[in-house]
Amino acid sequence: MKRVVITGMGALTPIGNNLNDYWTNLKAGVSGAGEITRFDTSKFKTHFACELKDFNLEDHIPRSESRKYDRFTSYALVAVEEAVKHAGINFEELNRNKIGVIWGSGNGGIETFTEEMIDYAKRDENPRFNPFFIPKIIADIASGVISMKYGLRGINFTCISACATGTTAIIDAFNYIRWGKANMIITGGSEAPITAAGLGGFNASRALSTNNEEAATASRPFDKTRDGFVMGEGAGALVLESYEHAMARGANIIAEVAGGGMAADAYHLTGTHPEGEGAVLGMHEALEDAEIKAEDIDYINLHATSTPVGDQSELVAMQRVFGDTPRVKASATKSMTGHLLGAAGAIEAIASIKAIEEGIIPPTINTKEVDEEWAGKFDLTLGKAQKHDIRYAMSNTFGFGGHIATAIFKRFE
Incomplete structure (x- = not known):
């Protein structure tokens, strides 16, 4: 292809x-x-x-x-x-x-x-x-x-x-x-x-x-x-x-689309699955499509809407895909933009691509005290942006009805 x-x-x-x-x-x-x-x-x-x-x-x-x-x-x-x-x-x-x-x-x-x-x-x-x-x-x-x-x-x-x-x-x-x-x-x-x-x-x-x-x-x-x-x-x-x-046509190539995965929670009208079933499947599908492993991902733009249930289920899914102490860096840019609903995946894809292009991870702002269960387990880039070499970036999005979509972008080589 x-x-x-x-x-x-x-x-x-x-x-x-x-x-x-x-x-x-x-x-x-x-x-x-x-x-x-x-x-x-x-x-x-x-x-x-x-x-x-x-x-x-x-x-x-x-x-x-x-x-x-x-x-x-x-x-x-x-x-x-x-x-x-x-x-x-x-x-x-x-x-x-x-x-x-x-x-x-x-x-x-x-x-x-x-x-x-x-x-x-x-x-x-x-x-x-x-x-x-x-x-x-x-x-x-x-x-x-x-x-x-x-x-x-x-x-x-x-x-x-x-x-x-x-x-x-x-x-x-x-x-x-x-x-x-x-x-x-x-x-x-x-x-x-x-x-x-x-x-x-x-x-x-x-x-x-x-x-x-x-x-x-x-x-x-x-x-x-x-x-x-x-x-x-x-x-x-x-x-x-x-x-x-x-x-x-002599275009300037910014980055490459590496893969995508779509799935469903098949669980609840508006709530995400407590074990992150759809999210896990979507991330695995995207990784398989990109022909890479979880450890190849350098940055994840999380769905992370700031809802009590949704954030919890995404971290459970992250743990299942990336392990207990993943080296992958992540951030939640909705802390700055709010949730653009159907447009969220588009502006967050752009954030992921710019992160690859400039080697900078945008921060998660406003988060002061992470739930004890997750404190120290994930690098959520709290407070300020970080420089980081990024070859592969993943962007997660989940929607009412249990819809799951995960895209992976890569540095153009």
Whole structure:
């Protein structure tokens, strides 16, 4: 099968509106959490999230166009535009019949749906709907709009696997390219869940932190006092292409996709398996696919949402795969970005790739006291970034419904 390389990346995150700012703030341990500014949260248990900062959509997309899209689609377009520029692509010179888009979003247009239903309730005697209502809410529209913008006629679809979605999209793109079904695929994920419905729904499922007094440090993976995840928004985009295609067009190759593994917990609607069954299987599948052993992994970007049950099950899975005293280094970047749900795997893949590229492991911030059971067993890169030679990096993502996706990236050689 063909080798698959990464030649471009783009990021729109709560700690940086472009790739460079995102990575700079990851290394510096900047928290993206703060009071929600988009709507009144006084009636909710949680009042904070990781919103984008100083971001003006009209700086990127004209109002005449963006009005047709939900925020999650607009976020996708912004991140993809950066990734395309980063990859130095001139689509006019390439066979666009063999260039595809595989995108991901866990919620699709939840903001649009919320707003339209509120408006419908107010107009129950004379209902009116936005003519763009349906295309704005369907989750697959982002991949379609990306293809329309660049004239890409290859493989095109959207995958949904809850919070594993971004990684699932990357693995799918990896597979289609190495099978020879595409020369290049734009992949990643976007999410815009910070809405009244999103906040209320996750509050109801008791998944969100309610630590309003310490919002900036509320995302604290593995800490004894963790009480839930902090919701985030944004997008991450990657340009994947076959090694031959990249070399033929003289592309700068950033890193290589080594392997991917997908599995299921088959256990609970929203909770992870206490013994990490799906996570173990997913990591083993990824290692087998990459044709390496657990000891070859130099860094793991953990799923680590800061929920009491989820963090525990991931560490159990880590122990089962890597042993009692693994030398592998790990970190939880959601401590800074919050949880971008369907886009989490995309921005965390970018963090893993940048870690390989620069030999720097971004930190886990806010975590002060790890559960006694795990204290000293794993190097969670607490507090500050560390320099480390990284050849292979693993990125874990798990989603409601028991979905598991693990990707492995490697230094390009």
